[in-house]
Structures are given as structure tokens and as C-alpha cells.
Amino acid sequence: MLRLSKLTDYGVVVLSRLAATGARVAAVPELAMSTGLQEPTVAKVLKTLSQAGFVDSTRGARGGYRLARALTDIPLAEVIVAFEGPIALTACVDGAVGGCESAGLCPVHGRWDPVNRAVREALTRITVADLASPNAFVETRAPVYT
């Protein structure tokens, strides 16, 4: 199913919500309220978003989070990488030599790279802004599926 972790999904949701609060900092309880997610979950998501540099954090009382970049400058691929690590569709990539014991027999050894590149490219063309606002994403190429 090519599943994406729920955390990644939540990350996109929280980023989208933060776009609405603008320059004002928003704390976890407020964001949990407005997104409908649990507070601990929102807190966890924001930690990841902060480490990845998508949001700026202010500690202490009256602290909170605020977008560090515009949503249009955040490719979806980067969010996925932040939550799930490098985009690679199989386990026998990322240069992990020696990980596959049957490399000598495997006819597809090392051949997933173009696949991963294609998927990365597709996910880089789409930004979080495209997922947050209506009709923001316009495909620049004709889709295969109609």
C-alpha cells in the first residue's frame, strides 16, 4: 500500500494549520484544539518539525511554534524525509553494501535507484501548500491515470 506513517500525515496537517496563525506563535494546546488531534501527538509532531527546520520554536511561557518557511517552499518530499528517513522503496538500497546476502544472485541488485529517483522527483514537485489550499496543485504534466 506504500503506506505513509501517520506522523507524516499529522505533520502536514499541523503545518497547514500553522499557516493560518501567521507570524503569531501558537502553543501545543491551541494547535491540538484546532486540528482535532491529541495534545501529546501534536507535541511529538512539532518536535520533529522543529528539528527539521520547518518551524521555529520559542520556549518558556507564552512560547510556541511558528512557520519558519512558507508552505510553498516546503516540498512534500522533505516532510517525508523528516518523519520517515530517506525515500527509498526497498530495503536493499541506500548504499548499504553487505546487507543483502544474495547480491550475487539477485538480478535486480542496485536497480531500484531509478525508481526511487522517480518517486522522489514526483514528491518534490508537490509542496505542502498544494495539499493545504484548494486547487493549488496543478499538474504540470499529463497524468497516466484519468
Next chain:
Amino acid sequence: MLRLSKLTDYGVVVLSRLAATGARVAAVPELAMSTGLQEPTVAKVLKTLSQAGFVDSTRGARGGYRLARALTDIPLAEVIVAFEGPIALTACVDGAVGGCESAGLCPVHGRWDPVNRAVREALTRITVADLASPNAFVETRAPVYT
């Protein structure tokens, strides 16, 4: 990490191997030997490949499997669908209305569709043949990553 199931990976490996045996049918033990995978695993993979119509099976003594289509006619997307179900990057898609309790609050509700379409398109452009033989895959569009 956008992980792909190992079965899917094995599926591609087995299909690639079957391309080498040509019109002759090959049985599970032989394919297990030549791919370096365990027999039960190969058997499981072949059942899925057979149901999906990628291979033709012959039952009984001297039976076995053989490719039903050329590898160049098998888009990677189809193999993934056979092993993992529809390609959808999140749980709140495939028209499962009512599955998301906070749909009213969710700012990205229903907005993953273009993402899924983009990934599907990328995985449809690549065939199993591209993964099986050297230099078979030539990108038709400029990649974002260099």
C-alpha cells in the same frame, strides 16, 4: 521510508528470473535455487503473481510457472498493486468516507489525491524490465536530483 513490502521485492526478482527461462516452465525448487530465496517464500510469491496474471501456471507433475507477458509490458505499479493493494500514500484516501473522524477540521482532507496520482504515474512509467536488465531504464524527463 516509504517502505515496500519484501514480497513485492521478491516478486520483481522472481519475474526477472522467469524471463531467463523463457517459454519453458520452471518449478518452485528451481526458481528458489536460482534466486537464492527459500522455497516457501518463492511459492508464496508465485501464487500472488499467478493470481495477478503475470505468470501462467501448469499444475501437476512437470508443471511450473512461466511468464504470461513480457517484462516490458509489466509496469512496476501493477506489481506493487498485486502485492500491496492500491497505491495510496495515506490511510484517509481510497474514498473511505467516514473513516476520518476529524474530517471537518482536517485542512488536508481529500488533498492527497494529486500526490497519489503523481506517484502512480512515476511507478507506471517504469517496467519490471527496467529493473531487470542493465541500462534498460532511460529517464524520459529530467530528474530533479542530480
Next chain:
DNA sequence: TTAATTCGGACAGAAAAGGTCCTATTTGCC
């Protein structure tokens, strides 16, 4: 000083994946 808030990590329960095995059915061969 106090309260609010982020930071970092740890943890247990739930869900999914992975691999194996068993039985039934089909078919070639002696």
C-alpha cells in the same frame, strides 16, 4: 518565584509483516 511551555527520550500496547507449514487438487508417468 511561579506557571507555562518546549525538549529529549523512554515505554508499553497495538498493528502489520514475514516466513513457514499443512491439506487439497491436479496431472504426467510407469
Next chain:
DNA sequence: GGCAAATAGGACCTTTTCTGTCCGAATTAA
């Protein structure tokens, strides 16, 4: 006709991964 070789289909258990929550420490405004 009987036997051996093979696929078909499903059930099962183990292992891994994900998910969600919680706790203590550090920080800062009032």
C-alpha cells in the same frame, strides 16, 4: 490404476514496526 510431482489456498505463529502516551529537564515571561 497407482504413484509421484507440482500448484492452490489458506491458516498459523513469530518478529518487527508503528502509535500514542508519559515523564523529567530546561527555559522563559510575568
